[in-house]
Amino acid sequence: MVNFFERVLQNPQYYRQFNCGKSLITAFNCPMEARLTQARFAELWTQYNYLFYVIDGQKIWHTAKGPYDIQKDSCVFVRKGGFILEQLMDTGFCVILFFIPDDFISDTLHTRSKPLERYEQHFEPVMLLESNDTLKGFFLSMSSYFAETKDPEPSLLELKFKELVLNIADNPGNKDLLSYFSTLLHQPQTILLKRVMEDNFCFNLKLDVFAELSNRSLSAFKRDFEKLFLSTPGKWLLEKRLHHALHLLTNKDKTVSEAAFESGFQSPSHFSRAFKTRFGKTPAAIKNN
Secondary structure, three states, rough: EEHHHEEEEEOOOOOEEEOOOOOEEEEOOOHHHHHHOOEEEEEEEEEOEEEEEEEEEOOEEOOOOEEEEOOOEEEEEOOOOOEEEEEEOOOOEEEEEEOOHHHHHHHOOOOOOOOOOOOOOOOEEEOOOOHHHHHHHHHHHHHHHHHOOOOOOOHHHHHHHHHHHHHHHHOOOOOOHHHHHHHHHHHOOOHHHHHHHHHHHHOHHHHHHHHOOOOOHHHHHHHHHHHHOOOOOOHHHHHHHHHHHHHHHHHOOOOOOHHHHHHHOOHHHHHHHHHHHHHHHHHHHHHHH
């Protein structure tokens, strides 16, 4: 899978970029040739959360929780991890895009005079924000930087990033995102590890990526994983992906190739062998029945 954050960094001709530490703000232009890939479906992941405002265009984010159709004038927060981006081939896509690490969000929230309330821990991988006048004004203020030839002062950008986080946290209409913000301040590391695995098992990510997403070294990830799930990561992922593929075949009317792809199998032949070993029948036989 392609690292979305690094791909943006590698294409300054399409993304006007301003850096602020590990955070990055960028404006993505609309020309058709500026796509991340020329294929309709792009398998991507990022180690950072990202927030974007859609100036024009439409794309579909596919996650383990389902698809999200994102259109013009949407303001969207996407949690770090894997996703499949469906690109509509007849339209460009213009956004103002912010990559924001978890620790930056946490540090900013700790500066609030009133501590963030604890919310029920329920949120999606992709969350639409309530677009109020304050948020619209923020994006309007940011757009002026992209029209200038000189890059803004990094310390000023840091303040703008903090302004964005604090504006979102001050709006009770963003309940799902506030729930996620709350977990960054209060959740145990075991819950983080479990959520990372449940949200990303269907993507073909390497173990070191799962470790990075759960804020661990590879050795600590393996140790904590076996303690939590009583299994190795490889065995757990295979079992989880096979059951997900079975669900797609029997309940979602997916083809065998679609079920393999959407469950994280890169090779259809490997998928068929593993599926038959686990369930005693080939995916095609299950599909036909």
